[in-house]
Ligand SMILES: Nc1ncnc2c1ncn2[C@@H]1O[C@H](COP(=O)(O)OP(=O)(O)O)[C@@H](O)[C@H]1O
Ligand code: SF4
């Protein structure tokens with residue numbers, strides 16, 4: 001951050017940038033706000049019907065006054081039906097922006113999907129959510145995809161009782177035309193489902209009367225209210241103690257088995273990923289550097305960043321004299337290099353690494369990595 | 383005054399810190415939160431003690447009371463042979479250079495209007511630690527030790543990332559040439575790769591300057607890595623204390639066992655023997671009777687509900703407060719007492 005070569009923008013330059021930005025984002029917004037968009041515009045086909053979500057070459061940028069931030073810069077991965085995909089990486093690498101792109105909840109107008117598709121499987125058909133208009137998205141959010149955030153208080157309104165808040169979500173997506181009494185019954189059911197024993201009592205409580213772990217259960221209950229097919233959990237246990245984290249992880253696993261929903265589980269904690277995920281995606285500076293099954297990533301980590309990350313974190317029961325620490329820092333997101341983004345920190349560099357950004361190489365049936373060290377093994381690439 | 387230097391730099395004996403609960407129109411004290419309720423441990427010179435436990439269990443209050451940032455309710459804190467609580471203002475001021483603190487959120491403890499050189503040097507100047515003509519070089523040297531560059535001197539805190547800010551806090555502490563540093567969740571807010579850098583820095587400085595640390599964290603794997611000894615707290619009390627290896631290989635207290643079993647292990651095929659604790663921590667304003675853990679303990683016995691367990695050295699150097707480790711005689715004695723008390727109560731009620 002406080003580098004010698006930091007480029008400071010003049011006020012004039014910054015005004016010019018924001019004028020340009022407005023031109024671009026206005027275009028996007030105009031398109032988005034159209035009424036009566038024909039379904040054919042966002043109708044698409046899943047490449048594999050066993051997938052619930054397919055991110056395909058997603059590019060999500062933020063048009064800020066200091067320049068265009070390439071938060072997500074060509075991200076491709078699948079979320080199979082009924083499976084959990086863990087997304088790992090350090091703060092700012094684009095984990096949250098990826099999931100917010102699926103929800104179409106990016107901060108507008110700065111945040112825009114500028115390229116790529118996100119295909120969402122709706123059973124009889126599939127939509128590209130990046131092209132779906134607001135009213136369609138409104139239905140999808142909550143009914144098909146729902147989200148659990150790190151800080152439960154951001155999802156809860158402090159001045160309303162828990163019962164009212166869950167009830168409101170049910171009313172909002174009231175496809176089953178429930179009566180008031182039925183809404184209450186369903187709310188109590190949901191509270192019990194997330195392991196709240198005293199559901200009648202909690203129904204009448206305000207958020208501040210609950211502990212952090214209980215609040216997170218309530219938020220999970222809200223997320224489950226309309227039987228979503230995809231649950232995005234963005235660092236859902238980061239703010240909790242390990243013992244409470246264990247309870248919440250247990251709960252999420254049970255719920256997933258019961259409902260066969262898919263989970264996109266975002267975290268920076270490799271231990272939590274190992275426990276929860278069937279598949280793992282490792283992100284660095286807005287791109288996926290490696291992806292595979294949990295076994296691929298934990299037993300055969302291939303990308304130097306993944307390896308570095310694993311060696312930076314102490315593991316209980318494994319003594320090391322000194323932790324590995326990845327040298328340097330993440331490149332400036334406004335000014336990404338045209339070579340491998342990790343090169344300036346990579347201690348496994350080979351000669352070829354000065355070339356353009358490495359393509360994705362498939363190193364086993366399920367394991368993909370973007371790194372020149374695996375080019376000899378390249379089997380067609382992608 | 384100590385005549386000969388003890389092997390232990392810091393000794394904490396039966397420390398208690400209660401906070402009053404105010405209530406009513408006239409703000410009368412209506413109760414007490416027993417944030418720290420009889421904690422004892424000691425730390426050898428040049429070593430690190432880790433202090434773990436769930437949020438709200440009293441870890442930070444222990445730390446702050448040791449530094450006398452809070453006044454104690456009861457107990458003793460002996461720092462290098464001197465009772466911290468009997469120091470005069472003057473003496474305390476001097477003591478503060480020898481005992482320093484680093485927090486979780488470095489930003490809020492760095493004045494936004496001061497350049498880095500001032501932030502690090504302010505207290506050095508105030509305490510006249512180095513001659514004026516050597517001041518600049520001294521600050522440069524300290525900054526280098528902490529991985530900061532000379533050109534950072536004129537920059538302000540907002541220009542730095544979280545990891546760099548933590549380096550600034552460490553430099554500020556180190557500049558006073560302390561013997562003891564209280565590290566309260568110093569890496570919890572940082573990314574994994576930055577965490578590793580800061581942990582390595584703290585270890586290097588410890589080796590170089592013979593520093594003694596009390597390292598508070600809820601991250602058990604970090605604590606295992608950095609600590610020589612570990613104390614586990616629950617609801618204001620220390621429940622177990624031992625050398626790091628011993629306590630992780632072979633925890634004694636049921637709470638420690640449950641806590642350690644909750645640590646996620648980065649191995650997808652790891653078979654967990656997890657003990658999921660039910661419910662949440664009871665309120666420290668109204669802790670359970672007997673053993674405070676009895677409401678959540680799998681091994682709870684009748685005795686546990688009524689009598690609080692002794693803090694005992696169960697194995698050499700391995701302390702624990704749990705009735706499971708009572709000797710047969712002690713058990714018989716406690717049970718007899720319990721029965722007597724119960725009988726007395728029945729009589730009273732009748
Ligand atoms: N509202 C916004 N305006 C500008 N930049 C943003 C905004 N939201 C996110 N970003 C940028 O996008 C990048 C990725 O952020 P994010 O997805 O939140 O990372 P993660 O979730 O992996 O920590 C970061 O560089 C961040 O600064
Ligand atoms: S491509 Fe080269 S520089 Fe990039 S991660 Fe691989 S080895 Fe390192």
Ligand code: SF4
Nearest residue numbers: 673676679686704705
């Ligand atoms: S004293 Fe009893 S309740 Fe407390 S930890 Fe030991 S067995 Fe459990």
Ligand SMILES: [Mg+2]
Nearest residue numbers: 092095096234
């Ligand atoms: Mg995030």
